[in-house]
Amino acid sequence: MSRLVVVSNRVAPIKEGKAVAGGLAVGVFDALRDSGGVWFGWNGEVTSQPKLVCETVGSITYATIGLNKRDYDQYYRGFSNATLWPIFHYRIDLARYNRDEYEGYRRVNRMLAEQLKPLLQPDDVLWIHDYHLIPFAEECRQLGIRNRIGFFLHIPFPAPEILTAIPPHNELLKTFCSYDLIGFQTEVDRQAFEDYIAREVRGLIGADNAMTAYGHDFRAKHYPIGVMPDEIRKTAESYRGRRNMIGRRESGEPCETIISVDRLDYSKGLVERFGAYEELLDRFPEHRRQVQFLQIAPTSRSDVKTYQHIRQQLETQAGHINGRYADLDWMPLHYLNKSHERKILMGLFRAARIGLVTPLRDGMNLVAKEYVAAQNPDDPGVLVLSRFAGAARELSSAVIVNPYDRVGMAEALDRALRMPLEERKDRYESMMRVIRQNDLAGWRDNFLRDLRGPASRPVLLRQTPARAV
Template sequence: MEYRFVVVANRLPVDRADDGGWTRSPGGLVSALEPIARNSGGAWVGWTGAVGDETAPFDHDGVYLRPVPLSPEDVDRYYEGASNSTIWPLFHDAVEQPVHKRDWRRSYDAVNRRFAEATAEVAAEGATVWIHDYQLMLVPALLRAARPDLRIGFFLHIPFPPVELFMQLPGRGDLLRGLLGADLVGFQRPLAAENFLQLAARLTGLHPDGETVAYEGRTVTARAFPISIDVAGSERMTSDPAVLRERERLQEDLGGDRRILLGVDRLDYTKGIEQRIEAYGELLAEGALAADEVVLIQLATPSRMRVAQYQQLRERVEREVGRINGEFGDVGRVPVHYLFQSRSPEELQALYLSADVMVVTPLRDGMNLVAKEYVAARQDEGGALVLSEFTGAAAELPDAFLVNPYDVDDLKRGITAALRATPSDLRDRMRRMRTHLREHDVDRWARSFLDALGGIKLDPPCPQ
């Protein structure tokens, strides 16, 4: 079978269910692209998420899924090594020092080749292919070499670094040429697209013209397409009885009389969790906040825990949480509720509805969808958003309380300003943010990219 629209991502859009079957994965990318793939007779190429899984291709909910198996060595070298210990930190302003190993680069090349080969096998003549994210930056050029008939798009979900940082990468030319294999290269912010075009000029001697560059007889376009979320789906969830029950339970457990600061992040050194907890601890120490009046709930989802940097981060965060609770807590009432665990979408929604202040303060983030999820959840137009100015979301949500996450004093200022703001000010801010978000949801993001890429005719969006 051959398919006229193919999504290529590190992961397939499904997770293994308890009964051995498959369920649709949560997340904005799946909710945006799976319906398009289904309606266009499409396919999805990716890893099942299980090491050594040799699952054969299968259909799920009208989409053909083509698994790419990863061995234990692949996961160690391609995924945890080159992708998440080299490229990830470097593309996030080298918040942590990137690690460079030649065997990791060889594995990254080999796995990217397997993804390209699998895609070439399932794509119909003249098909549109949309490749996603930093794990697969070589795929566009590899696929172009095998199938010059295809229309190829690539979207980077994380930041793209300035030229000076990118130049540190061994094999930097290969990665750049990999991306230049696409017809359209999409980024979260305009500055990232500019960085990419400047890099093309620096490394290859090409001469960008506006947002395009001529390469090997083709025109490559680099443009910003800020990603978003399923706003309508999030709004529907706020009235789910399970969500409302969970919200009531949370408020009862916390006593119902304390204001809630909320952080929801993967446990990652880019997310600014340490600085956030430090700022809260200083506010308690200074008497600006009282533990019996304001509580911090920090949900830290386990992430890449086989990587040493993440293990060390967990130890530092948990040590600081213990210190603050020991110093400022009391029997039955601790100032920080730290949860190192995953939560269901319904439980997350209940947390969003309960939080007086959502604190989203990454040191660097391509977009940050948690900020948008919180805004979408607040149909009551309550709550406040404290947001790092180094997220893509900051450009779209200027009515948040914007802060410099590297400056603990500025974090403290933002948190206290949000807590002290008048209800009318908070309502006005939330109303404006929600208006923007409803006009710029994930369906609009996907359609704007595919319209710019061309090659596939999309059905009109369904009315919400």
């Protein structure tokens, strides 16, 4: 079988059992660990003289390179995270566009393609990940690389009306079409992409997810990323460390736990979540001293002002809630700005009565699936899940909430805290069937099978005249 070459924005050698931030890192690491291969991308360093370094750890070869300060500012802090991230998460109000940053974004994609080219073998299959690298395939094609190249978008894909807020949207989407296969988390995301191709350009929409646009034939499908449920269950069962602190007050008396684990980001709905928890304590005073909320939110992109602001907001909210409700032997809210090892998180998930996952918009959100997989089948907790997480398309037996409805979330938490065992077990079993069916191996194998499959020119189903640009 041909080699697998994975390309992502951030690459760092990962040791098993250590903290891993984000679904992309978890998914790619587990996929490459099973199959072996090459993982190529930025090493996270900003340096005046970037150099390509290769390191083999187990079955994975990490090929990484640094960025200079200009490239970091324009490609990463600029167009990727100040333009694409907010717009793809439906936050036009937080987005900015700078032409120099867009040019830097294109320049870094070109540089990365040039660095990768000498490492490639003729039959390698390339799997490119996420919004930082949308133009990567076009840069590869211009360098003469003819390998099969697939792309997977881990974040949501916005509706055309949102996407067109990006001034060079036509040019950007043209580069998208140089891939052989484009993968999305949900059918809603794939449909939004198809709508853009149909409405904004003279694209051909064919059968079997085939499309033609800008002179390229390609396919676009949805592949919901999953987890490894058996591994999660074993890790959660075996961990004994600090989880005995969960579910107890300082006095040792029982206390149910609500847990949330997120990267510190405005798309995760953290501010709204803290407000909903305060609403729970206010509207349902019987839960005071009977419940505690543990929010783990490792800091990310700390040099971006928007993220500095949300951290200040959360620290203020946490202080307000604890100042208002705490007692000598009860702290209602534990807010931690640090990463924890995976085995600790799985143990905490298993011990928590409620998993609270309420992003304002998310591609999938693997925390939701990890929380369910970590549960004790004989006494499972309850997943409270935002309707705007991709996982809600699969985990319909969770308690689904609208994260913009503070009172509604508080009522959902009250319901989850009161939920009888039989209902909890029924919901858990229903979600576990889906998680097992759409696990990480299936996500990987389905995508790579389709990527390695034969290309086909679409038979026209519909074509929409292009809008004026």
